[in-house]
């Protein structure tokens with residue numbers, strides 16, 4: 001393990017440290033990175049096999065870490081790392097299986113030929129170029145969204161959902177819209193060929209295409225030929241548009257018939273009917289993959305989850321609520337998840353409707369909604385696997401603020417931002433194409449979680465609607481939705497709509513709006529967030545909160561209207 005008087009991996013780690021004078025690397029001292037005292041460094045057989053430095057405020061170049069030849073996992077998410085990745089292949093990185101680079105400032109091309117790579121998370125960087133140099137046949141977790149990539153998506157990557165590619169400069173092809181540039185170029189080529197052809201016969205033969213284009217206005221023959229090409233293009237386009245329209249209308253009629261024939265059928269069908277077929281297919285194929293691994297059904301982004309790995313993961317209790325207990329689980333490969341173990345009292349037995357509902361919830365993907373990655377139901381045990389969000393909940397923020405011992409100030413801007421994020425998440429849930437429409441059912445500060453960047457995400461969508469014993473477990477129905485007061489008093493504060501007090505009442509989108517309004521009022525009026533320079537915005541937000549908490553459900557605005565009203569203050 002030790003060559004030339006030093007550890008083989010030492011040079012790369014020290015070189016990385018020299019670029020990153022971050023506090024996180026202060027423990028990187030001494031001759032042996034495998035001594036156990038180097039933060040984030042894991043070794044196997046005396047060689048560095050993993051570097052785990054998510055959220056470590058790193059600034060410099062990532063490249064030296066990719067010199068570690070025995071590395072299996074590199075996790076440096078949510079830093080400010082810069083620079084390019086060197087070309088990686090089976091010689092440079094034969095064991096690399098998980099490359100987690102999301103949310104940095106990395107640039108350059110993705111030139112990776114890694115037959116064993118299983119995870120590539122490169123979203124939210126500045127990678128550019130195409131994906132043609134990406135050869136990762138074993139990949140099952142993949143995301144390159146929000147970069148500067150362009151060009152075709154190869155068929156080997158097209159099984160991933162559009163969310164894995166979105167937000168790039170100009171990526172195209174399945175699952176994104178098809179590459180229209182190919183068509184446009186062909187048309188342009190044929191148009192310019194037509195023009196060039198005419199130039200060859202013209203007295204000005206020899207001028208180049210652009211010159212001829214300039215000339216065309218003063219030369220009747222050229223302009224006529226140019227027009228023919230343009231007309232041909234126009235007619236071609238018109239024919240294409242007509243054909244597409246006809247196909248769309250036919251599809252629409254077919255879908256409507258299908259929907260009518262099974263009005264309240266499962267939401268899966270209605271989603272597909274509303275144009276989600278492609279996504280659904282992918283999710284289903286993911287599910288198929290997962291179901292083979294036991295009782296665990298996984299959704300997009302959770303393809304690698306295995307029940308055995310989950311059960312073996314080290315876990316830490318995050319908290320216990322009415323619906324069950326939630327754990328932070330660190331899986332074998334360093335991936336962290338939040339696992340909710342449902343209360344058998346609230347969710348007894350196996351219900352097909354509930355299973356179906358969870359599959360629907362597993363399709364929700366939005367930057368302000370916590371993603372459900374997997375669901376397991378076996379021997380009366382129900383586990384839900386969510387993304388782990390590391391920055392606590394709105395409730396904890398309010399408590400920290402109220403308690404005086406602040407770790408993070410809940411200033412006016414932060415409050416507004418969190419509530420606007422939450423409103424967007426809830427609006428997405430409410431407008432998700434499903435029949436019956438989706439309802440959150442438990443909107444309250446402990447279900448508004450903060451991600452790595454401090455953005456707020458709505459968690460636990462649609463769960464409490466399926467709880468069966470609310471009334472029995474809590475005699476005063478609505479108190480199940482009550483939460484510890486956010487302020488210092490420690491009393492109870494209700495978020496549930498009054499109509500839910502009736503026995504057998506079920507949450508609705510209107511009751512969600514009520515809870516959102518209560519939460520907005522709680523956040524706006526909590527101590528310490530006085531708006532700088534007057535209370536105009538505060539008053540505006542309070543007014544929205546009051547509208548949302550109207551006694552009569554039908555008088556409350558819809559979440560889309562709440563969003564519009566709030567956007568005035570953002």
Ligand SMILES: Nc1ncnc2c1ncn2[C@@H]1O[C@H](COP(=O)(O)OP(=O)(O)OP(=O)(O)O)[C@@H](O)[C@H]1O
Pocket residue numbers: 318319320321322323324325326338340370386387388389390392393442446447449459460
């Ligand atoms: N995905 C997650 N990432 C990080 N923390 C989470 C996650 N999900 C839940 N938590 C935290 O775990 C704790 C327990 O959550 P849990 O949902 O079990 O209870 P609750 O929200 O208090 O009540 P309820 O059961 O009514 O939702 C809360 O502090 C919550 O903020």
